[in-house]
Amino acid sequence: MTGLVASLGSGAMTNSIADIDVARTIMVIGANTTSAHPVIGHRMRRAARNGATLIVINPKEIDLTHAASHFLQPRPGTDVALLMGMARYIIETGLADESFIAARTEGFAEFVASLQAYTPEFVVETTGLPWSRITEIARIYATNKPSSIFYAMGITQHSHGTDSVKAVANLALVTGSLGAPGTGVNPLRGQNNVQGACDMGCLPNVYPGSQRVDDPTIQKKFESAWNAQLPNQPGLTHTEIFDAICDGGIDTLYMVGENPLLTEANSGHVRAALERLDFFVVQDIFLSESATYADVVLPAASFAEKDGTFTNTERRVQRVRRAINPVGDSRPDWWIVSRIAERMDAPGFSYSSPEAIMREINQVTPSYGGITYERIENNGLQWPCPDTNYPGTPYLFPEKFSRPGGKACFSPLTYRPPAETADGQYPLILTTDRSLFHFHSSTMTRRVAGLSALDANEWLCLHPADAERYGIADGDWVEVSSRRGTVKVQARLTDVCQPGLCSMTFHFHESPTNLITNPALDPVAKIPETKVTAVSVRPLL
Amino acid sequence: MTETCSFTIDGQEVTAASGTSVLNAASASGIYIPHLCNHPDLKPTGSCRLCFVSIDGGKPRMACREPVKDGISVATSNAVIQRMRVQVMELLIADHYMDCLACAAAHDCELLKISAYLGMRPNQLTRLGKTERNLPVDGSNPFFQFDPNKCVLCGICVRTCDEIVGLRAIGYIHWGDKTVIGAAGNRPFAESICESCGECVERCPVGALAPKTPAIPAREVQSTCVYCGVGCGIHVGVRGDTVVSVSGDRDRETNSGSLCVKGRFGFRFINHPDRLTRPLVRKNGELKESNWDVALDLIAEKFRKSKGRFAALASAKCTNEENYLIQKFVRVAMRTNNIDHCARL
Numbered sequence: 046m047t048g049l050v051a052s053l054g055s056g057a058m059t060n061s062i063a064d065i066d067v068a069r070t071i072m073v074i075g076a077n078t079t080s081a082h083p084v085i086g087h088r089m090r091r092a093a094r095n096g097a098t099l100i101v102i103n104p105k106e107i108d109l110t111h112a113a114s115h116f117l118q119p120r121p122g123t124d125v126a127l128l129m130g131m132a133r134y135i136i137e138t139g140l141a142d143e144s145f146i147a148a149r150t151e152g153f154a155e156f157v158a159s160l161q162a163y164t165p166e167f168v169v170e171t172t173g174l175p176w177s178r179i180t181e182i183a184r185i186y187a188t189n190k191p192s193s194i195f196y197a198m199g200i201t202q203h204s205h206g207t208d209s210v211k212a213v214a215n216l217a218l219v220t221g222s223l224g225a226p227g228t229g230v231n232p233l234r235g236q237n238n239v240q241g242a243c244d245m246g247c248l249p250n251v252y253p254g255s256q257r258v259d260d261p262t263i264q265k266k267f268e269s270a271w272n273a274q275l276p277n278q279p280g281l282t283h284t285e286i287f288d289a290i291c292d293g294g295i296d297t298l299y300m301v302g303e304n305p306l307l308t309e310a311n312s313g314h315v316r317a318a319l320e321r322l323d324f325f326v327v328q329d330i331f332l333s334e335s336a337t338y339a340d341v342v343l344p345a346a347s348f349a350e351k352d353g354t355f356t357n358t359e360r361r362v363q364r365v366r367r368a369i370n371p372v373g374d375s376r377p378d379w380w381i382v383s384r385i386a387e388r389m390d391a392p393g394f395s396y397s398s399p400e401a402i403m404r405e406i407n408q409v410t411p412s413y414g415g416i417t418y419e420r421i422e423n424n425g426l427q428w429p430c431p432d433t434n435y436p437g438t439p440y441l442f443p444e445k446f447s448r449p450g451g452k453a454c455f456s457p458l459t460y461r462p463p464a465e466t467a468d469g470q471y472p473l474i475l476t477t478d479r480s481l482f483h484f485h486s487s488t489m490t491r492r493v494a495g496l497s498a499l500d501a502n503e504w505l506c507l508h509p510a511d512a513e514r515y516g517i518a519d520g521d522w523v524e525v526s527s528r529r530g531t532v533k534v535q536a537r538l539t540d541v542c543q544p545g546l547c548s549m550t551f552h553f554h555e556s557p558t559n560l561i562t563n564p565a566l567d568p569v570a571k572i573p574e575t576k577v578t579a580v581s582v583r584p585l586l
Numbered sequence: 587m588t589e590t591c592s593f594t595i596d597g598q599e600v601t602a603a604s605g606t607s608v609l610n611a612a613s614a615s616g617i618y619i620p621h622l623c624n625h626p627d628l629k630p631t632g633s634c635r636l637c638f639v640s641i642d643g644g645k646p647r648m649a650c651r652e653p654v655k656d657g658i659s660v661a662t663s664n665a666v667i668q669r670m671r672v673q674v675m676e677l678l679i680a681d682h683y684m685d686c687l688a689c690a691a692a693h694d695c696e697l698l699k700i701s702a703y704l705g706m707r708p709n710q711l712t713r714l715g716k717t718e719r720n721l722p723v724d725g726s727n728p729f730f731q732f733d734p735n736k737c738v739l740c741g742i743c744v745r746t747c748d749e750i751v752g753l754r755a756i757g758y759i760h761w762g763d764k765t766v767i768g769a770a771g772n773r774p775f776a777e778s779i780c781e782s783c784g785e786c787v788e789r790c791p792v793g794a795l796a797p798k799t800p801a802i803p804a805r806e807v808q809s810t811c812v813y814c815g816v817g818c819g820i821h822v823g824v825r826g827d828t829v830v831s832v833s834g835d836r837d838r839e840t841n842s843g844s845l846c847v848k849g850r851f852g853f854r855f856i857n858h859p860d861r862l863t864r865p866l867v868r869k870n871g872e873l874k875e876s877n878w879d880v881a882l883d884l885i886a887e888k889f890r891k892s893k894g895r896f897a898a899l900a901s902a903k904c905t906n907e908e909n910y911l912i913q914k915f916v917r918v919a920m921r922t923n924n925i926d927h928c929a930r931l
Binding site: 090233236240242245250283300302329332345348349353354357358369370373382383385394403406490494499 | 728751776781812829845858862898904911917918922927
C-alpha cells in the first residue's frame with residue numbers, strides 16, 4: 046500500500062469490481078484470482094469470454110491462464126524488470142499517453158532516465174521471457190484501452206514489494222490508464238476486511254482514514270474527539286512486534302483473530318516470541334495454534350452473530366447482520382474490547398450498538414463521513430464518501446490524484462533481485478499460494494467437512510524435471526528445507542510450476558510452510574518475502 | 587438510455603426495456619409463462635418448448651426468443667398451446683425419475699410447477715410409460731450430487747458454467763436419446779475441473795443438481811460473506827440458532843448473486859462444536875474454563891501494569907466497528923501506537 050500512496054496518494058483499489066466488465070485489457074499479475082478471489086475470477090473469465098483481452102503474468106501456470114489469451118511466466122521476483130521493460134518499450138515506440146503524462150504527473154524525466162538500465166537484454170536475462178512476448182503484451186496494454194491491472198500478494202510479498210507496486214503504477218501512468226472506468230491499479234485485498242482494518246487505523250502510523258499519528262494537527266483532533274492524551278510516535282509493525290517481544294521490549298500482547306504461527310514468515314521466530322511473553326490474550330472463535338500459547342482466551346462471536354460492516358477490496362462498506370445469537374457464552378469483539386476499556390477506566394467506550402460506533406467513525410474519518418447504516422441498507426457505499434449526500438466513489442482520481450498538488454508521481458526504480466536466490470545448497474525457489482478450498486490458516490475451512498474432502502492436505506507442487514533430479518515420485522513424502530527450517534509434505538508432480546520453482550500453500554498446520562519462508566522485509570512496507578524462498582527438497586525414505 | 591416498449595400480456599399493460607424477451611418481461615411483471623430452459627441470467631436457447639405464446643393472435647412462438655415490441659398483444663395460452671405443452675410434459679415425465687416427496691428440489695421444482703399449472707391428469711402422467719433409465723448418480727462432490735435420472739436437459743447448468751462462471755466444466759455427453767449432462771471429460775464432478783461453486787446447483791430447475799444436505803431455512807438474513815476481500819452479498823439461512831444455508835444476494839452490486847465454494851457451502855464452521863464458548867484462563871500451566879468477570883478483571887489488571895511494553899494485533903476478519911474500537915483502545919487506554927494487523931500476510 047505504501048507504494049501506491051507514494052505514486053498516487055491513496056493505497057486502495059482505484060476502480061470497481063464491476064469495471065472488469067468494461068475493461069478491454071485486463072492484466073493480472075501476481076494474483077491467483079480464481080483461488081483467492083473466486084468471484085472476481087469468474088468475472089475476469091466472463092470478460093475474456095465476452096471479448097476482453099486477458100493477460101496473466103505469474104511464475105505458476107495458475108487456472109486463470111486457461112481463460113487468458115496471453116500468459117507470461119517470468120522468474121519469481123522479477124516483476125520490476127518486466128514492468129519497467131514494458132514501460133520503456135511503450136515510451137520508445139510512441140505509445141505513451143503524452144497529454145496525460147504532461148497534465149497529471151510529475152517526475153517523468155527522472156523516471157525515463159532510470160529506464161536506461163532496463164535494456165531488452167537485461168529484461169530478457171532477468172525475467173527469462175522472450176522480448177517479443179513482453180513487447181506484445183506491452184503493446185496490447187498501451188493500445189487496447191481501457192486497460193486495467195489487477196495484482197495481489199505476488200507483487201507485494203517481496204523484499205522489494207514497494208518497488209513492484211510502484212512499477213505497476215508507473216506502467217498505468219505511462220499509458221494514462223487511471224481515473225476512468227475500466228482502468229486502474231487494482232490491488233486485490235486478501236481477507237474480507239483487511240481494507241476496513243487499514244481504514245480504521247489498525248496500523249502503527251495512522252489513525253482512521255489514513256490520518257498520520259505524527260501530524261500534530263491530526264493528533265490534536267483525535268485527542269479532542271476521544272477526550273484523551275495520545276502518543277505521537279508511530280508504533281511497531283506486525284513483524285517488528287514479534288522482534289520486540291524476543292528483544293524484551295514488549296511483554297504483553299493482545300491478539301484478536303490472528304494465527305501468526307501459520308501465517309507469519311519464519312514462524313519459528315513467532316513461536317519463540319509467544320513463549321517469551323509475560324501476558325498473552327487471544328480473542329478468537331476457535332482455539333488456534335497460536336491461542337494455545339495464551340494466558341487468557343476470550344471466545345468471540347462469528348460474523349453471523351453480530352452487526353457491523355466490512356469494507357471489501359473495492360472500498361465498498363457493506364453491512365454484516367446478526368443472524369443467530371452468539372454461540373455459547375461468546376461475545377462480539379466490540380463488546381469485549383469495550384468491557385476491557387471500561388475496566389481500565391478509559392473514557393468513551395460505552396456504546397449501545399455497532400451503529401453507535403459507526404456514528405463516531407463518521408465524525409472522525411473524512412472518507413467515511415457519509416457512510417451511515419441507513420444508506421448502506423442494501424448495496425453498500427464506496428469511500429471516499431465525505432457526507433451523507435455524496436453518492437460514493439466507484440473509481441478514484443477522475444481529475445486529480447490524492448498527492449499534494451494533485452499530480453501522480455513516477456518512480457525511478459533500480460532493479461533489486463529477491464533476497465534469496467537459488468544456489469548450490471538451496472537450488473529451488475519456493476513460492477506460496479492459496480487453495481480455492483481453504484482460507485488463510487484454515488481455522489474455518491478445515492472445520493467444513495466438504496472443503497476438507499475437496500482439499501485434504503498440503504502438497505508441494507514440483508516440476509517433473511526437478512522431481513526426477515531428486516528422485517521424487519508423485520505422492521512421495523519429501524523434506525523441504527530452507528535456511529530457517531524443514532517441513533515434511535507430499536510432492537505432487539505438475540508442470541504448473543516452471544522448472545526450478547515449487548510451491549506450497551500455508552493452510553495446513555501439519556506442514557507449516559511459513560516455518561521455512563523468508564522474513565526478509567521490504568524496507569518501506571515491512572512486508573516479508575514469502576513469495577521467494579530458496580529451498581532444497583529431498584525424498585523421505 | 588435504454589428504450590422501453592409498451593405492450594400487453596393477457597390484456598395487462600407491460601413495459602420492458604427493448605431487447606428483453608417476452609418471457610423475461612412477463613416474469614419481471616409477475617406473469618407466469620411455463621418454461622424450463624430459460625433463466626434471466628442466461629442467453630435463451632428455446633430448447634424446452636414450453637414457453638409458447640401467441641402474439642397478435644398468430645401461431646405459437648417461443649416467448650424466450652421473442653423480443654418485446656411496442657404495441658404487441660401477447661396471449662400466454664390458448665387451446666393449441668395448452669395441448670402442445672401437455673405433450674412436451676408427457677415426454678419429459680416419461681423420462682423423469684420421480685421421488686418428489688424426498689427430492690431436494692420439491693419446494694421449487696419447475697417441473698412440478700408446470701405440471702400443476704397445466705393441470706396434468708394421472709393418465710397424462712403415465713400414458714407414455716416409463717423409459718428404462720437407471721443411470722448412476724454422481725455423488726463424488728461433497729456438497730452436491732448429480733442425478734441424471736432427474737435431468738430434463740434444459741442446459742441451464744451448461745450455460746451457467748460457461749456464461750456466468752466462465753469455466754465450461756459442464757457439457758452435453760453422447761447424442762440423441764442417450765444425451766446426458768456431465769462434468770468435463772465425462773469424469774465424476776469431484777475429479778473434473780469443476781470448482782464446486784454451486785452456481786449450476788442454484789439454477790437447476792429440477793432436482794438433478796441438488797445440494798446433498800438441503801435445508802430450507804426458517805428465515806434469511808442479508809449479510810456479507812466472511813471469506814475474502816471480494817465481499818459478496820449473501821443471505822444467511824437460519825433455523826433456530828443454527829446457520830443452515832447461504833445463498834447469493836442477487837441485488838448486491840459486488841457479486842450479483844454469484845458465490846464461490848467457500849461462500850456458498852463453507853458455513854458449517856459457525857455452529858461447529860470446536861467453537862470457543864467460554865473464556866479460558868491459564869491456571870497451573872493449563873487453559874481452564876472460566877467466566878467473563880474473572881477473565882476481564884485479570885486482563886485489565888495485567889494491561890494496566892504493562893503500559894510501555896504492550897502491543898496489539900487487530901483482525902482483518904473483524905468488522906470496521908470492532909477494528910475502530912481496538913485501535914482506539916490501544917491508543918487511548920494503553921497510550922501506544924503499537925497496533926497492526928496481518929494486512930501484509
